[in-house]
């Protein structure tokens with residue numbers, strides 16, 4: 001799967017650049033696109049007798065006329081249903097002219113139960129909710145359990161945000177062209193696409209040099225080059241030392257999950273900083289992980305003066321009954337450098353004064369990584385969270401720019417954003433991760449990789465991918481305790497991938 005994501009506008013630009021350089025003109029690209037869809041349909045549904053092709057008035061509809069013609073030529077009984085004729089002089093008008101089938105009106109279309117429907121109504125050009133008839137057909141297809149193959153995107157889904165702009169089709173297969181769009185990966189777009197195929201339609205890779213996309217799919221190719229590999233000269237502390245702050249005696253488990261995950265991700269040494277009253281319970285459950293008494297923000301400074309870790313995790317299970325903010329600010333001020341992963345209570349503690357965190361982070365030698373889920377995100381960035389005009393991608397980017405942090409905006413479609421404008425959308429998430437404590441593990445993996453000097457954005461992306469990959473392998477019955485133990489096999493496979501690939 002290609003790593004770059006293109007917004008619909010960037011895709012249009014790619015199209016224009018490619019057409020101006022040849023050899024394919026717009027209609028040739030449309031024929032290639034239609035041929036790619038028809039091939040996927042024939043591969044999956046070769047015995048299908050009746051196929052309905054819904055064609056819109058733009059180029060998405062143009063692709064539909066090509067698909068209809070090719071399926072007809074392959075011997076299928078095809079019905080074309082059009083939402084109005086294509087505009088004169090467009091590529092779609094050429095495609096409609098070359099299609100031998102007469103189009104029936106959308107208003108008369110009623111899908112049979114389980115029928116096969118090619119949705120070529122709207123793709124990248126969708127700018128407003130589906131009109132009444134198109135919306136009715138989308139709902140009718142869902143009610144009839146029609147098997148929908150979407151051309152480029154399920155109609156009604158925004159390619160920029162993945163949002164359903166009103167009613168939308170739900171596809172079992174989506175065939176898109178050249179590169180994925182954010183709307184294929186952001187929910188609910190991701191769920192509406194079903195299986196996704198990215199087809200080559202003849203656009204040269206060189207068009208990307210001019211577009212220089214800043215949004216990427218979170219795949220190993222994105223961060224493999226900086227993935228930590230131990231060297232012969234290293235010893236435990238130079239491999240990376242992580243400190244995890246523990247909560248009080250009733251809530252120590254979260255910190256231990258983070259600590260174990262950091263160690264399993266390759267950090268050479270991990271220390272739990274524990275309040276005195278929780279030392280005994282932590283000691284009873286830790287073996288290779290070290291333990292140090294740290295009772296208050298002053299003690300943080302003392303601990304760092306003895307040995308300053310390369311990465312910190314602050315927040316999981318920490319508790320809001322202690323002045324978490326003071327602890328976080330003490331770390332940001334006292335540390336000589338490295339990374340602090342602020343999660344859970346660490347994030348929530350700044351809900352009244354997020355700017356205090358952002359200012360401290362900007363003047364700290366430490367890099368800040370924030371790992372909010374949706375609720376935590378709204379506490380630090382209430383205006384971004386409430387702005388329905390912004391996609392999850394734009395919200396994460398805005399949050400990173402404002403805070404100067406790498407932001408891991410968690411969920412089924414986790415977005416990782418950096419203050420320099422780069423962003424990645426995760427693709428291998430699984431609902432098995434929706435289990436208490438899995439976020440604590442993620443924070444630990446991020447810290448474990450960052451402590452090994454992986455750049456913060458890369459460490460965040462790699463951690464999100466590894467975390468999801470481990471969960472997918474385990475599947476049903478997963479609890480957070482299982483995740484650290486799954487890291488070795490995920491690590492082994494990552495290290496076996498040739499970085500030159």
Ligand SMILES: NC(=O)C1=CN([C@@H]2O[C@H](COP(=O)(O)OP(=O)(O)OC[C@H]3O[C@@H](n4cnc5c(N)ncnc54)[C@H](O)[C@@H]3O)[C@@H](O)[C@H]2O)[C@@H](O)CC1
Pocket residue numbers: 011012014015029030031033056057058059060061062063121122123124125126127128129130131151152153177201
């Ligand atoms: N960009 C590319 O490289 C290629 C694009 N192709 C196809 O072209 C499509 C994009 O074509 P268009 O830009 O013509 O866009 P669409 O065909 O998606 O939409 C057509 C026009 O309908 C209008 N419209 C938007 N939302 C509407 C709504 N809800 N109800 C009624 N009208 C609405 C808009 O004016 C829009 O330009 C892609 O999705 C893809 O299928 C392919 O032909 C191959 C090459």
Ligand SMILES: Nc1ncnc2c1ncn2[C@@H]1O[C@H](COP(=O)(O)OP(=O)(O)O)[C@@H](O)[C@H]1O
Pocket residue numbers: 344373410411412413414429430431432433434435436437438439440441442467
């Ligand atoms: N439905 C889902 N699909 C994929 N990933 C999910 C889903 N729900 C949660 N996750 C992931 O699980 C983790 C949960 O983290 P978090 O909400 O902080 O939980 P906790 O605080 O219990 O540890 C995050 O990495 C999130 O992206």
Ligand SMILES: [K+]
Pocket residue numbers: 060119120121122123150151152153154155
């Ligand atoms: K479509």
